Every structure is written in C-alpha cells, then in structure tokens.
Amino acid sequence: MxxxxxxxxxxxxxxxxxxxxxxxxxxxxxxxxxxxxxxxxxxxxxxxxxxxxxxxxxxxxxxxxxxxxxxxxxxxxxxxxxxxxxxxxxxxxxxxxxxxxxxxxxxxxxxxxxxxxxxxxxxxxxxxxxxEGWIKPEPPETRTGKTVAIIGSGPAGLAAAAQLNKTGHKVTVYERADRIGGLLTYGIPNMKLGKNIVDRRINLL
Ligand code: SF4
The missing domain is CATH 1.10.1060.10 (Alpha-helical ferredoxin)
Known part of the structure; x- marks a missing residue:
C-alpha cells in the first residue's frame, strides 16, 4: 500500500x-x-x-x-x-x-x-x-500438434481459445451467427460496449 x-x-x-x-x-x-x-x-x-x-x-x-x-x-x-x-x-x-x-x-x-x-x-x-501498444498478439513459441474445437465465440469460448492457444494447441472457434462475439456482439448494447472494442480483441486473437 x-x-x-x-x-x-x-x-x-x-x-x-x-x-x-x-x-x-x-x-x-x-x-x-x-x-x-x-x-x-x-x-x-x-x-x-x-x-x-x-x-x-x-x-x-x-x-x-x-x-x-x-x-x-x-x-x-x-x-x-x-x-x-x-x-x-x-x-x-x-x-x-x-x-x-x-x-x-x-x-x-x-x-x-x-x-x-x-x-x-x-x-x-x-x-x-x-x-500505448503494450497489448499485442503473443503466439506460443512452440506448438503441441494438438487441435481443439471451441463451440461458440462468446466471452467464455474466446477466453478458452486464448488460453489453449497460449499453451500451444491449434484452436478453431465455431460460431453459428454471422459475426464472432456471441453475447459481446449481439447481447450487449453499443452504449456499454462498442463493437469496435470487441473487434479490437478479436483481431488480436
Ligand atoms: S479495493 Fe477495497 S476491499 Fe479491496 S483491498 Fe482495497 S480497500 Fe480493501
């Protein structure tokens, strides 16, 4: 303190x-x-x-x-x-x-x-x-050779994908809607969460 x-x-x-x-x-x-x-x-x-x-x-x-x-x-x-x-x-x-x-x-x-x-x-x-440009893609140094499918691209799916990617797995996220983001994209109004903010993180991932 x-x-x-x-x-x-x-x-x-x-x-x-x-x-x-x-x-x-x-x-x-x-x-x-x-x-x-x-x-x-x-x-x-x-x-x-x-x-x-x-x-x-x-x-x-x-x-x-x-x-x-x-x-x-x-x-x-x-x-x-x-x-x-x-x-x-x-x-x-x-x-x-x-x-x-x-x-x-x-x-x-x-x-x-x-x-x-x-x-x-x-x-x-x-x-x-x-x-400041401190948040950048951080691809893993080595890949495990394992592949993982994530069903749903809401915050939970994207967080799971990010963690699995960090550990070196190859991840594919599936989404039934026409855009990625689930609740972030279709559930939260723009006044609380601009879709440019969602896209910024998705582009990074
Ligand atoms: S944010 Fe509040 S509860 Fe948390 S450590 Fe500080 S004073 Fe304590």
Whole structure:
C-alpha cells in the first residue's frame, strides 16, 4: 500500500459518463476519457486489506488481484498493472465496461465510506495498454500438434481459445451467427460496449 492514509484524505470521485445530449448524437459508449492523475489519487484510497473482499469469490468472479494493481497505479506503474490484470482476466476491456462491479459492493472501505473506484481503474489500465501498444498478439513459441474445437465465440469460448492457444494447441472457434462475439456482439448494447472494442480483441486473437 503506497499511501496508508489515502482513504482518509481522498474522497471517492467516480468518472462521469458522457453528457446525454452528446450521446444522443452518436449513440456511442458512455465513458469519458481517462485522466491518469485522477485515477492515481483514487487508487491511493485502497487500504490493501488483510482480507481483500474485493477479490473474494463474491467480489470478483475472476479473482482479479485488485489491491495489487491499485497499488501499481498509485505508483504510476501502468504497464506492470496491466500485466497483473491480464494474469487473471483475458478481456479486462469487456469487464471494465460491463461488469456490475461486485468488487465495489464488497470493498471493505465501503463499510465506512464510499468504495474504491475499482471499475474505473480496471477500464483505465487496459485502455492505456491498448493506447500505448503494450497489448499485442503473443503466439506460443512452440506448438503441441494438438487441435481443439471451441463451440461458440462468446466471452467464455474466446477466453478458452486464448488460453489453449497460449499453451500451444491449434484452436478453431465455431460460431453459428454471422459475426464472432456471441453475447459481446449481439447481447450487449453499443452504449456499454462498442463493437469496435470487441473487434479490437478479436483481431488480436
Ligand atoms: S476491499 Fe477495497 S480497500 Fe480493501 S483491498 Fe479491496 S479495493 Fe482495497
């Protein structure tokens, strides 16, 4: 924990959504641009709890190491935070947009004050990673010679495919719809998840 008194000194300040009047002109995503200084301050509110309920089974279904990357953001180590985030989450750009953030509902700070803005921070880490060109295809050095078929190209199918590819298997993903992405493409509205964001990851895979 970089700042042991951050939670006492800094109030929660969640990123605003774009103005409705602006959104009505393009029907694009809700989110406003990342302000790094702001997030560094917000990350310093994390108390690095002895028992971090934010990353418990109830707090985060993928067990993101939330206090670790909060601390890295407080220290301005964005690339390390991205690596830490990707260790537990194949697609943080999707969860950082559409997850209902049970981590924030479980945040210990929330029992006495407003919780840490975990979702904003996750979103910012992965978007900075794309902006900086840190997120690239990482083909395995060797192939196992085994082939795997994945039925369905929703987030679960794509995550399974990504993991199997990393271990060296040759993976083919089958999809009955005319476009890849399943729920990401056909279930979540553009205001929450732009299809350019889905395509960005699919192209990478
Ligand atoms: S529960 Fe909240 S304050 Fe505690 S480690 Fe997680 S994010 Fe930080």
């Amino acid at each position: 970089g700042n042991p008194t951050g939670f006492k000194e800094i109030a929660r300040d969640q990123a605003e959504y774009r103005e409705i009047e602006t959104r009505l002109t393009d029907y694009g995503e809700l989110y406003t641009p990342i302000i790094e200084d702001h997030l560094t301050r917000q990350a310093s509110r994390c108390m690095d709890c002895g028992i971090p309920f934010c990353q418990s089974d109830n707090g985060c279904p993928v067990s993101n190491a939330i206090p670790e990357w909060n601390d890295l953001i407080y220290r301005d180590q964005w690339k390390d935070a991205l690596m830490r985030l990707h260790k537990t989450n194949n697609f943080p750009e999707f969860t950082g947009r559409v997850c209902p953030a049970p981590c924030e509902g479980s945040c210990v700070l929330g029992s006495v004050d407003k919780p840490v803005t975990i979702k904003n921070i996750e979103y910012a880490i992965v978007e900075k990673g794309f902006d």
